[in-house]
Amino acid sequence: MDIINKTKVTVFVFSGLTDNGELAPFLFIFFLYVYIVTIVGNIGIVAVVHNTSKLHTPMYFFLSYLSLVDLLCSSVITPKMLSDLISMRKEITFDGCVLQFFLFATLAGTEVFLFANMSYDRYVAICHPLHYVSIMSKKKCWYLVVLSFSVGFLQSSLKTGCVFSLQFCGSNLIDHFYCDMPPLLRLSSSDTFSCDMGIIFFILSSGMGTLIIILISYTHIISSILRMNSAEGRQKSFRTCSSNLLCVTIFYVSVFFTYLRSPSNVFEKQDKIAAVFYSVVTPMLNPLIYSLRNQVV
Template sequence: MRRNNTNVPDFLLMGLTDAGEIQLVLFVLFLLIYLMTMLGNVGMTLIIQLDPQLHTPMYFFLSHLSFLDLSYSNVITPKTLQNLQTSNTHISFIGCFTQTYFFILLAATECFLLSSMAVDRYVAICNPLHYPLIMSPRVCHALVAVSYLIGFIDSSFSVLFMSKLHFCDSNVIRHFFCDTFPILALSCTDTHETEIIIFTCAVSTLMVSLITIAVSYASILSTILKINSTSGKKKAFSTCASHLLGVTVFYGTMIFTYLKPSKSYSLGKDQVASVFYTIVIPMLNPLIYSLRNKEVKNALLRVMHKKDTSM
C-alpha cells in the first residue's frame, strides 16, 4: 500500500470492550480457545499423517482444513490477545492490510475446500465403484490447488482496491481486527467502486461454493433415499454429518456478516459473528470431525498404541 494515500500514521483497533474486568475474562477465554485450536488442529494433522488408513481423499482435504484453521487463528487471535492484555491497540498500515489480505485468502480458500469435500462425499456415495478413479491423488491435489488459487485472487483484488483509498481524519477501526467494512468506513474518499469489488468477490466465492455443496448434497440425499435398508441409510448419512455441521456453522456466520451492504454494518452483532468465525470455528472443526468420526478415534488409538509399543 502506498503511504501517501493517508494523513494518519497507523490504525487503532477499537477492540471488543473498554471494561478492564471483561477484557481479562475475554483474554483468558480466547487464550484457552487459541491453545485448544492449536492442539486440536495440529493433533488432527499428525493423526492423518501418521496413520496410513487415513491416507484417503476425505482426510487429505481434512488435513488441509486443519492447516487453514491453524493459519486462520494465527492471523487474528494473537493480535486480539495482545490488544486485550495491553492498552496499546495500534497496528501499522502494512500490518493491518497484511492481516486483511490473509484473512480473505484463508476464508475464500476454506469456502472452496469445503465445496471440494462435498464433491468428495458425492462421489463416495453416488459413484462408489468409480470413487478411486474419480478422486485420484491428482484430482485431489488439483482441487486443493484451485481452492488456494481462488483465495489468492479474491484477497489480491480486494486488498489492491482497498489500498488505493485515502484515509484523512480518523484512524480508529471499529472492530477487533482489520476487517473490510470497518476499514472502508474510515476512508475519506468514495468507496463505492471498492465496495462493489469486495461484495462481488464475496458473493461469487460464497455462492459458487454453496451451489456446489447444495447440488452435491441434493444428489447425495436422492441416492440415500433410494437405499432400502435403514442401516445403509444411516451409514451413508453418517459419512456426511460432520461435514454438513461444519458447513452450516461456517457459512451461516459468513453470510450474516458479508452478504449485505457496508452501511448496514452493526458493531455489536457483527463483532459477535466475527468472534465466532475467526476464533471459535477454528477450534470447533477438529472437534466436529473427530468426535463424530469413528475412523479418527480408531486412528488415534492406533497411533497411541504404536507409540506405547515402541517405548
C-alpha cells in the same frame, strides 16, 4: 484538495472486542483456551492423517488441509486479539494491517473452496461408489487443493489492492478487533462504491459459487441416501456427511451475516460476534466436530 492536505494514516487503532476493563481478563482467558484447543486440535488432525495409512484417502486429505488453513487463519487473528485484550492501546501499523487483511482473506477464501471440495468428495463416494477411486484420484485431489489456494490468493490480492488503494486520511480508529473490509471501508475518506460492489462480487462469485456446489452435492447425497434399503447404510452415510455440513453451516451463516448486509446498516456488536465465530471459534470447532463425529479419527 482537502484530502491531500490531510495526514495519511500510518497506524490504526482497534476498538477491540470490548471496552469493559472488568470483562477483558475473562475474555482473554476464554479465547486463550479457544486458541490452545485450536492449535492442538488442528495439529492433531494433520498429524493423525499424515501418520495413519488408513486415513490416506481423499476425504482425510482435504480434511488435513482444512485443518492447516484453520490453524493459520486463527493464528493471523487470535494472538493479536489476545494481546489487545490486555493492552492499554490496541495499535497496528498500516503495513501490518495490510498483511493481516491479505493473509486472512487468502485463508478464508481457500477455506470455502476446501469445503466445496469435501462436499464433492462425499457426493462421489455416496452417489458413485464404484467409480470413486478413479474419479477422486490422487492427482485430482492435489489439483483441487492447489486450485483452492490459488483462487484464495487471487481474490485476496484483488480485495487487498481495492481496499488499500483508498485514502485513509481521517480517523484511524477501526471499530473491530482486526483489519476487515467493512470497517475499513467505513473508515476511508475516499468513495468506496467500487469496493462495496467488489464485496458483493466476491461474495457472490466465490462464496455463493461454492455454496451452490455444496447445496447441489448434498441434494444428490440426501436423495441417494433416502433410496438406500439398509437403515444401517443410511445412518453410516449421514454420519460421514453431517460433520462437513455442520461446519459449512456455521461458517457460511456468520460470513453472510457480516458481508451481505447494506453498508448503511451498522450493527457493530453483531458484526463482532459473527466475526468471532468465523475467525476464532470455527477453526476450533472444525477439528472437534470432525473427530468427535468420526469413529475412524
